[in-house]
Amino acid sequence: MIAALLVNLLRLLLLPVSALRWAFAAPRGGYVVLEIDGRVVDLQPPRVRVSLSVRPRKRAPLSVERVRELGKHLMKDGRPRGLLLRMRSVHAGPAVVASLRDALLEIRAGGKDVVAYLPMGADNTMLQLASAARAIVVGPETLVSPLGFAVEGRYVRRALEQAGVEPEVFAKGMYKNAGEVLVRDTMSAPQREQVGALLDARLGDLTAALAQGRRVDRETAARWIDEAPYGAEQAVAQGIVDAVAYEDELEHLLAAGLLSGPTPSRGVGAADPAGGGAAAARPARARLVTAGRYLGARRALSLRPVLPRPIIGVVEVHGAIVSRAHFRGASLASEERLVASLRSARQNPRIRGVILHIDSPGGSALASDRIHHEVTRLAEVKPVVACLSNVAASGGYYVAAAAHAIVAQPQTITGSIGVVSARFTLGPLLDRLGVSTDVVKRGARADLFSPSRRLDPGERAVVERELDAFYATFLRVVARGRRRPIEEIEPLAQGRVYSGADAQARGLVDMLGGFERALHELRQMIGPRAAAIEPVIVRASRYIPPPPLLPAPVPALLEIVGLRRVADPIALAIHCEGERVLAYCAEADGLE
Numbered sequence: 001m002i003a004a005l006l007v008n009l010l011r012l013l014l015l016p017v018s019a020l021r022w023a024f025a026a027p028r029g030g031y032v033v034l035e036i037d038g039r040v041v042d043l044q045p046p047r048v049r050v051s052l053s054v055r056p057r058k059r060a061p062l063s064v065e066r067v068r069e070l071g072k073h074l075m076k077d078g079r080p081r082g083l084l085l086r087m088r089s090v091h092a093g094p095a096v097v098a099s100l101r102d103a104l105l106e107i108r109a110g111g112k113d114v115v116a117y118l119p120m121g122a123d124n125t126m127l128q129l130a131s132a133a134r135a136i137v138v139g140p141e142t143l144v145s146p147l148g149f150a151v152e153g154r155y156v157r158r159a160l161e162q163a164g165v166e167p168e169v170f171a172k173g174m175y176k177n178a179g180e181v182l183v184r185d186t187m188s189a190p191q192r193e194q195v196g197a198l199l200d201a202r203l204g205d206l207t208a209a210l211a212q213g214r215r216v217d218r219e220t221a222a223r224w225i226d227e228a229p230y231g232a233e234q235a236v237a238q239g240i241v242d243a244v245a246y247e248d249e250l251e252h253l254l255a256a257g258l259l260s261g262p263t264p265s266r267g268v269g270a271a272d273p274a275g276g277g278a279a280a281a282r283p284a285r286a287r288l289v290t291a292g293r294y295l296g297a298r299r300a301l302s303l304r305p306v307l308p309r310p311i312i313g314v315v316e317v318h319g320a321i322v323s324r325a326h327f328r329g330a331s332l333a334s335e336e337r338l339v340a341s342l343r344s345a346r347q348n349p350r351i352r353g354v355i356l357h358i359d360s361p362g363g364s365a366l367a368s369d370r371i372h373h374e375v376t377r378l379a380e381v382k383p384v385v386a387c388l389s390n391v392a393a394s395g396g397y398y399v400a401a402a403a404h405a406i407v408a409q410p411q412t413i414t415g416s417i418g419v420v421s422a423r424f425t426l427g428p429l430l431d432r433l434g435v436s437t438d439v440v441k442r443g444a445r446a447d448l449f450s451p452s453r454r455l456d457p458g459e460r461a462v463v464e465r466e467l468d469a470f471y472a473t474f475l476r477v478v479a480r481g482r483r484r485p486i487e488e489i490e491p492l493a494q495g496r497v498y499s500g501a502d503a504q505a506r507g508l509v510d511m512l513g514g515f516e517r518a519l520h521e522l523r524q525m526i527g528p529r530a531a532a533i534e535p536v537i538v539r540a541s542r543y544i545p546p547p548p549l550l551p552a553p554v555p556a557l558l559e560i561v562g563l564r565r566v567a568d569p570i571a572l573a574i575h576c577e578g579e580r581v582l583a584y585c586a587e588a589d590g591l592e
Contacts (some may be wrong), residue, residue, distance in 0.1 A: 418495025
């Protein structure tokens with residue numbers, strides 16, 4: 001409170017300077033420039049107030065939240081003509097791309113011009129984003145490559161056989177594919193089916209975006225994809241982009257109004273890289289200001305609230321789910337931190353509701369179950385909405401099932417309600433190396449988890465039984481959360497992953513949209529006065545005792561091994577030593 005008063009006093013004293021700064025922040029008729037180069041996320045990471053590290057800080061990723069804030073100020077400000085996107089690279093999952101594109105379309109719908117400049121050319125993601133702009137300009141000698149999407153699987157059965165390692169895979173659910181790369185040489189028919197469905201959804205989304213943004217029919221957009229890539233000038237002739245220009249020529253094109261957007265006559269307004277044509281006349285330069293400067297000037301005019309106000313809590317479940325993170329810096333969803341954050345949100349009277357923002361393929365089943373339990377307890381007293389980002393599958397969906405509503409983008413990868421377990425036998429490898437194993441044990445199965453031998457039929461039956469038990473638990477969790485009988489959920493399970501649109505059609509997701517849609521839904525649940533309540537990320541790191549009358553948790557019976565990326569199994573091996581794992585495995589990064 002005292003800190004807020006001091007900050008407000010300082011801002012009041014500097015108000016004349018701030019007002020002058022705001023007056024020059026966006027010249028009339030100019031463009032605010034938004035740089036997109038690197039990682040893009042849904043939510044702005046909390047700023048580090050004090051850092052003792054001597055290493056230079058990494059640049060914070062651009063967030064959709066920041067773009068929406070920028071758009072709100074632009075649409076209220078009559079001085080700037082619009083927004084200039086300067087995109088060099090975009091690293092974001094399909095759900096984040098969809099949310100960012102929606103934010104850009106809102107800016108256009110609010111009456112502001114949007115122009116995209118791609119100095120390095122364009123791939124699928126960049127062109128999908130740029131299609132939200134009125135006009136698209138690319139750099140000379142670049143490639144425009146809307147190639148579509150492909151998935152490649154790497155199968156290591158023969159490599160393991162040559163190394164003397166024998167995998168044993170147990171699966172419950174015909175689509176649960178995490179272990180098939182260990183025991184097959186080619187993709188199974190169920191895996192090919194579900195991957196094909198996801199690729200169909202991705203391609204359909206890209207085709208629709210190009211058709212809408214470039215004002216052509218879907219057949220033309222599909223032909224562009226099938227005949228790609230294109231050189232810059234060829235892309236102008238095809239109508240995929242509007243002009244070719246160097247960066248210093250772009251301001252003249254904007255000032256001269258030569259970027260008319262997609263029209264039946266292509267190539268009009270294209271800059272001459274040699275300096276001829278319209279660019280050679282060198283008209284007045286469009287006045288540009290960076291988005292950081294524009295937002296900074298606007299924020300300097302606002303005062304901080306002095307009295308505590310109600311807020312909406314945002315709890316992030318990002319990365320592989322683990323019981324405890326043993327080192328910092330890894331993208332892991334630690335049970336310790338998440339349980340503390342959920343309990344803090346439950347006990348804090350200022351927090352009126354919670355958005356569970358999930359971008360996780362799952363991980364530890366024990367951690368997933370405990371996080372799900374805390375979400376259930378939170379949902380008993382406050383409204384909870386799960387917002388599924390790029391991936392919310394297996395353990396990620398397990399956690400989301402306890403929310404009152406689930407929101408996902410059409411391209412979110414979700415579902416994967418199934419179980420798979422795998423172990424490796426090193427006996428042949430040890431024999432090849434001249435290593436012999438001798439065992440003394442007390443208890444028929446004391447060496448059950450030894451990697452030196454295969455399981456016998458009785459032991460395999462035990463693993464299968466536990467697999468069945470956990471699968472039944474998973475089905476009950478989803479059925480209870482979806483308020484549907486298990487008989488309706490089981491056909492949707494079988495370990496199958498869905499796009500968000502397909503999951504919504506099957507009732508595994510309630511509505512389609514991004515964080516803004518989840519925020520709107522939560523505000524509706526809170527009540528009519530919740531429109532002004534702002535979201536705040538909740539990150540509690542200290543231990544918080546459980547609320548009273550804590551019921552016994554559902555026992556975690558089995559976990560799944562195998563994740564989307566090579567780094568994920570390594571991280572889980574370090575952070576989940578001795579645990580079993582529940583996770584979704586994508587065979588390649590082509591879906592993300």
